[in-house]
Amino acid sequence: MTEKLSKWLGTHLRELVIGGVAAGFAMVMIELLMMHHDEGKQLIAIAGTGVGAVLALVGIKAQGKARTALAAGLVAVAFTGVVGTYFHLFHHEDEEEHAAVTRLARWVDGQTAAHAEEEDEEKRGENGENGEKGEEEEHLPPLAPLSVSGLGVLGALGVLARRQD
DSSP, X not given: OHHHHHHHHHHHHHHHHHHHHHHHHHHHHHHHHHTTOOSGGGHHXXXXXXXXXXXXXXXXXXXXXXXXXXXXXXXXXXXXHHHHHHHHHHOOTTOOTTHHHHHHHHHHHHHHHHHHHHHHHHHHOTTOTTSOOOXXXXXXXXXXXXXXXXXXXXXXXXXXXXXXX
16 A cells, blocks of 8 residues: 555656645635735735646646746746745835844744733733734734745746656
């Protein structure tokens, strides 16, 4: 049984990787839509993940020069993740010069203390001690757009890989 599975995985690894990339793009797009990440420049992320999913799916069966074109498209989608990271870290108006580093450090600090604070927040209620909304935006992961970059590069490699028969 293990031998058969191993052989099947070896034969279909390329398609499995590309399918996983397409599913990853779809999941990121769904998350963006659920988070209402759909205004102005934020639409770049939704469009990029949608295009990435389609390119990956087409890449499963692509042959010849089409594979190269699809891989180039996936690399372009990967670039949107880098652009998104730039906007998440550096493109905030009315902030001091080192705001990006401060925001990143605050997010990392928030993640290390997040589990301990979750119980406190549940005890205080949804709106906190002072009845104010929580600081949701400060705890958004500033490097999250790089997940799109990783999916794009992995998808491009999968599309370019030759099938092992």
